[in-house]
Amino acid sequence: MTGRAVLSRLGQALLVIALAFTGAFVLLQALPGDAMLIKFENPDLGLSQAEIEAIRAAYGADTPIWQAYLHTLAGFLVGDFGYSIQNGTAVGGLIAEVLPQTALLAVLGFTTAVLLAVLIAFTATWARNPWLRNLLAALPSVFISVPVFWLAMVLIQVFSFQLGLIKVIGGGPVESLVLPVLTLAVPISAPLAQILVRSIEDVQRQPFVAVVRAKGASRWWVLTRNVARNALVPTLTIAGVLLGELIAGAVVTETVFGRAGIGRLTEQAVANQDVAVLQAIVVLAAVVFVVANLLVDLISPLIDPRLKKTVRTA
């Protein structure tokens, strides 16, 4: 990519983040009107009208919508994500506290997913036995059809209760990570493996593969030294999209396994209608997604030279 193309891609990424922020603001803070008002006007709290007014002023509830928007935007730009409606603590702090645990889970989960996908795809396309090929090629579509929360429970049932391999509670830090990582990895590995299988098959059908075979190369040589790199770009693109889904996966995984993290925070925010927390998480997810895809777009031309815009003159 040329410098100009990189800049334009960067601008596009920023635009998407800005729009995601705006969308989340409109959806969560502008449209619901006075979610907060309903909460504090609850007579059970026994707040006086004056106290309610004071709280409203503190949360900026009475300012015009565009002012609130600019105020929130300015806050987000300097890392101030506002205050939780539920318990009044700073959203930034809440997120920072649990982010490392989710990040660890996400990194391990994603790595496992990639390894699983590559293993499935390579074996499925390399095996000669048609029975084994079909079985492996069908595996991702089964993975994709499994409800994640159910998978988590079945894993607990099998590994903890039936086999007794992993303690449900009180296991070590590593032991307690095994099942959550698996739960997170399986549904993400499925689309990855599917796209990888399809790309490998597409590439293998291209005439140049027959030419490489005609040079005397073995199937393994063709797969590892010719096909794999060609199949990488479409896979990378999907991987970028799936990276964003990690946060969603974390919601279910952390809820089922009772782990603290961004996912759990999300689940609680929704249960408590804590829009400030949810907005911060939505924007965070959008940023992760956009950055991941930006990286994919910048890396792809290094893998496939045809994607370079600049043509060297012969």
Place this chain on the structure above:
Amino acid sequence: MTITETRPGADTGAADRPVLDVRDLVVSYESRHRRTEVVHGVSFTIKPGEVVALVGESGSGKSTTAQAIIGLLAENGRLEAGGITLGETELTGLTDKAMRDIRGRRIGLVPQDPNNSLNPVKTIGESLAEVLRVHRWGSKPAIRQRVLELLEHVGLDDPELRAGQYPHELSGGMKQRVLIASAIALDPEVIIADEPTSALDVTVQRRILDLIDGLRVEHNSAVLLVTHDLGVARERADRIVVMRHGRIVEAGRTTEVIANPREEYTATLLAEAAAVAAEVPPPRPVPKPTAEPPIRVSSLVQEFDTGRGRAPFRAVDQVSMTVAEGTTHAIVGESGSGKTSTVRALLGFHRPTSGLVKIAGLDVGALKTRKQVRELRRRAQLVLQNPYSSLDPRQRIADILAEPLLNYRLADRAGRRTLVTEYLDRVALPADTAQKLPRELSGGQRQRVAIARALIVQPRVVVLDEPVSALDVTVQAQILRLLTELQDELGLTYLFISHDLGVVGRISDTVSVMRRGRVVEAGWTHEVFTHPSTDYTRELLAAIPGRSTAPATTQGA
């Protein structure tokens, strides 16, 4: 005809044992749980230094035979019976590992389409080194040295630069040279060239065939040339094997097959190839001049934006032509010559940058409303190159033909049905074709449908964009004959776009030769063929397979 009895390198004596011996080869494919035999007992031999051409149309089994020899049948293909001997080695029944040792080292392959035959993410050098690395030839620096030598050997300039480039940075001809270098890198006994030039521009084709020929002589290798083009075979091969429907219909020395074809099919193929290669097309009667020629183009310029701040790309540069009523004008050029852009401007698909275009009485540049553009398209119809993609796969033929009538409200329901039947008959298709879907028809039949669709609105002008280049040779001839008949019956004016001067010679009255957006030569087809005035035209003429030499000597440039 300048086919010589003995060719350099091939006359080392008939006592030579064949290097490749194919005996009673039977190949089948499995599709939807059904096995179909596609090659039924094919036998032939090739001696060292000899060129044998395997000639046939699509579906004849010639490519399958070549794939079987190198042991690379598609996964659903199977060698049912027969033997293949390479030198002393019997290839059938070899293990995969043993066969891998043969491929690349003892049999080299030059593939059909160079544009898709190099790994797009590897540099030229890496791709070329691959065959050496697979067979563990020499050390890394030795391989690097050999790669540069090979690139130079196949006639690429600046091997250092080329080795570092990627396939998309090279032209088709250059890529084919790289692939040839790869095929000969280990000095194989047999080179299989599978339609090595059919994806290349005509002027490049000849040079690539010359290169293969030169290397054959140098290394005394046997060449199996797989081709659909009897013209190429007759020019390049010592012996010809003609295949049809998976069987050999005729085989023998080139001179004998050409002079005395024993089978009618070979004779037909020969007649078609001869007609294409006719030294000089017969002059046609000069048409009566009409007041307003149906096509008049003067100083047409078509430019395209190439992005902000860059100079626009000029695809068509100062093109002028006039076509008289009831005649055929051909525009000839290689890919990128601007012929397609010219056509699209003529039919109002995009607005000309400047110049005057008058088609069937309409000033194309001045068309404003969509209604006017539609009127232009009624008077001037377009037939596209690929009949496999130009018909909507979901429509029945009757609906395809009725569509233009509906668009222009030219007939009621009953009238449409009558017209559909009438025009099917005009293009010599049976009436029951109307109820069929495109996929149930052959390529030639589909192109007839496309022609009928163009004619059903009774246009004055028909633009034919490479209408036969996706078809087999014998089908090509039928379609060209049909077009001529229709022209005589209906008084149509044709604008015929082609890269193939051979085809142009058979159908057109006048011709414009285009190159890089400009018309480099124009005139009566007969005149241009006999007295070409530019080197480029001479080169194009020389590239027609089967023509001996260009009549370049008859005229100074």
Place this chain on the structure above:
Amino acid sequence: MTTMEWEAGARTAPRTVTGLGTAGLRGLRRPGLLLAIATLALVLGFAIAPGLFTAHDPLIGTAREALQAPSAAHWFGTDATGRDLFSRVVHGAVHSLGAAAIAVAVGLVAGTTIGLLAGSIGGLADSALMRLVDVLLSVPALLLALSVIILLGFGTTNAAIAVGVTSVATFARVSRAEVMRVRRTDYVEAAFGSGGTFLAVLRRHVLPNSLNAVIALAALQFGAAILAISTLGFLGYGAPPPTPEWGLLIAEGRTYVGTAWWLTTLPGLLVVAVVLSANRISQEISKGANR
């Protein structure tokens, strides 16, 4: 060109023409597809006439029969309050399938409209609409669904709409890509050449030829929607108890994971079977498109 390409062409070389009449025969040769159709037909039956499949009451149980393992009397066993689990699964079908249908309808209508507009008008409208789609895609589906639920409130229908919103972007992308693909084909160019107006070409060629991919996607999204809705039900944002919605059903079994395996395993297996079937059918439809 006249020869088959190596490898690629030969695969399809001896191809036989299959008309519509042989569709039934093809089905017989593919047990997987038949099984998928049968599974969907069965759960559709559950949704339409649950009484035909079970005599047990899904909401009232017998305390004596609590937490019984699967048996002839209770095929899927019973839950903690003695309710027949099979009956709950059967009666839950209408909630899960109905919600999935709403979700697909929302995504299909909104997404396809956006995609068609963007693809057929092009230019500035295309860029604007596609940026919008990018934004929708940039937020993970579950988070987007949760944001919509916060706005609309909990409940089956709201959860269904929320899931539908998450699929708008996918429908938009696929339908736009299809329209663009068809628009570039030779037969569309030929149709314009035959004097077709923009709308006529759109109606006669572009829409019919893009439809298959969109229908295939709808089938795929139906499976995905069942998953998403069950997830929302599991998290407690969907149908309120004691509705036997499948996700909620599995959530209720969570407490007994160690003791009563059937409470989570059996309803879950049914969900897997239904989603797999939807995906299989989707695959078949898109295969038909490429024929």
